Amino acid sequence: MSILETIEQGNEPEQGLKPRSELTARELLREVGAVLRLSEAEVAKLGDVPVDPSEDQTMIINMGPQHPSTHGVLRLMLELQGETVLRCKPIIGYLHTGMEKTGEQLTYMQGGTNVTRMDYLSPLNNELVFSLAVERLLGISDDIPERAVWMRMLLSELNRMSSHLLFMATNGMDLGAVSMMIYGWREREEVLRFFQKVTGLRMNHNFIRPGGLAADLPAGWRDDVLGLLGQIGPRLDEYDVLMTGQPLWRDRLQGVGVITAQEAIALGATGPILRGTGVPWDLRRDQPYLRYAELDFDVIVGSYGDAFDRYAIRLNEIRESMKLVRQILDRMPSGDYRIQNKKVTPPPRARIDESMEALIHHFKIFTEGFKVPEGEVYVAIESPRGEIGCYIASDGSPTPYRMHVRAPSFVNIQCLPHMMRGGLVADAVAVISSVDPVLGEVDR
Amino acid sequence: MADTADPEQQTAPEPVALHGCPLVVAFGQRVLFVPRDQYAKVVKALLADGYEMCVDLTAVDYLQMPQRTVPDGVVAERFEVVVNLLSLKDRLRLRVRVQVPEADPAIATLFDMYPGTEAMEREVYDMFGIGFTDHPDLTRILMPEDWDGHPLRKDYEVGQIPVQFKGAPN
């Protein structure tokens, strides 16, 4: 009997967590063994999971989906023995928006509005990966003007800063340092004000489009960025004093939510989770995109794979991003902010009055959209949460045939059960917070 | 961004073979077309080759594109399961494409080799209805438990409702 027939006969298991007593030994061992890439015999020798699961002094509790500590609508089912978490299962789907289906209805120029709302804390990175994938398919990746490329890098790094600042704010609040919440948002406002000046919106900008960007940087942007850096820099040192060195903070985060490099790679985790275990994998350096190969920055790596490492990595990544922004400031070239290819980018507004051809191109691009050659491509960049990838399959029409975004948080959430195993319930919140999931991209 | 030494291959890809399956280079990316019955074996061989991370597992419903280009010897089916693998040591990516027929939409699971595919395969099952044999927990992940249908299939409607204006005659 095929698996689909089994399911259609109504034996479909629920999405929830079944208590340990209802699982066979093989299923329990598989949960642990697959991640550690060990055989059943080796896992049994570990003594982690008792071979006889008939003891049922365990309790299953449900956290969420409406809970102030979960980052968005994440539902967690925990199986507890006393205060110890034995097993955990995240249940997602409460924010499923059908973005991939909607993506098939929108043209490539409109696709940015859709994709940008997935990871709403770093929307410019979503738009960037979508635009890079479309440009790959169009074959214009090497023709994007230098200024557009450097502007994209500037916005991407500023977005990384604002996303990590929000992580510090929510991490602080989840652990009880409520004042950190207020400070983090205060810093974020500075970056959002700059974004508003450049793109017109505080969030969900739809600014990075296939072919370049929607508009040029406004006059006076250099002073704004320098002011921003001057303000945030010293405040990061304040946060070091407030949190990093503080014994209470360290006790709450060190040793909590430990994951090993082997587990992280097996689970597909990327970003600060993987770097926290000691693996120095950062797409900006290892598979460079845009002009990151020409810039000088460090990849921050931890050693213990615990929540404190992930916090410290993100804090220092803000500093690295500031270093990158300074370099971009010095080296920003002049030129066009988008490729002047009539088939892809709309002509300048002034030309519409002069030339019939320009008017027709403008009309076609905005109503029907531009056609992209048949093929499929996968492009990945480094978002604040890990590797975000965009897989587009095109059939030669103005809308994507299939648009799929590989969301880092979707895969990182699978680390939660392994991080929480053996820990306390009170640490569950700290662990979720250190993984920093964004449910918009988890559920899409 | 180029995944091979020569990223200029665009049209007229030259198929090579890897583990007995045709390998194509398109848009600077390497794509391996694996038949369904050898899928688990080939992926295990790739894992041994050094592709230690499975970055993404998704599917495409080619119902409206039956005439797409595939290498010789590959029979194009309605569904395709697409797996993206990454080798951290060599900084190489490889994409595996497996054809899955509509009549029997089932394929082997990669959970035992790459536990990170658990949620990805559940999503493919939820959105396309492709079953993964021996998956530890094949249930819907994004839609509610009792939802009917598989939303990302091409014969599933978007579900748009016509825009209604207040006070306008129906």
Add this chain to the structure above:
Amino acid sequence: MGIVNDVRDHGLAGLQHNFITAQVEDLVKWSRSRSSWPASFGLACCAIEMMATGAAHYDISRFGMEVFRASPRQADIMIVAGRVSQKMAPVLRQVYDQMMEPKWVISMGVCASSGGMFNNYAIVQGVDQVVPVDVYAPGCPPTPETLIHAIETLHQLIEDGEIVRRRQVSGAGAEVHVTEIPAAAQPVPVLLGVR
């Protein structure tokens, strides 16, 4: 005016009577509008702007609302911030039912008001299909100023007594629509009515 002149000329000794009468209802409505606590129902991007409204820069604490109550039993206003998916709709209704009267709902953002840009199978096209909404705030996401305008509109309605209780007849909300205020580089104070 007589009382005011007497106090101005003679101080407190100018008071003929040392009590001022008013309606209890006015006091109740005034205090309800000045300290309405929101239930945190942040779902997606609008939740980020809602948190920004609660942060130091825009600060809804000056309207008495900085405490986002985790328990719906202790909350007055439910700000539905974000897109409501099919799976989330029953949870939304459950949280709304747990709130005690008088309760109000602000639908924040276009996704909550009408489904927004996601006109598809997965999103409930307007939260008012699930709960009765009192104020709709447009924007994607609405800037904090728009949200404050929506909150202040609601407060004004509460204080004027127009929606102290859910309508007995229809069980519907007030259904007031707010126009979006574009974000200014420097925040502009929002004043509504005479206080």
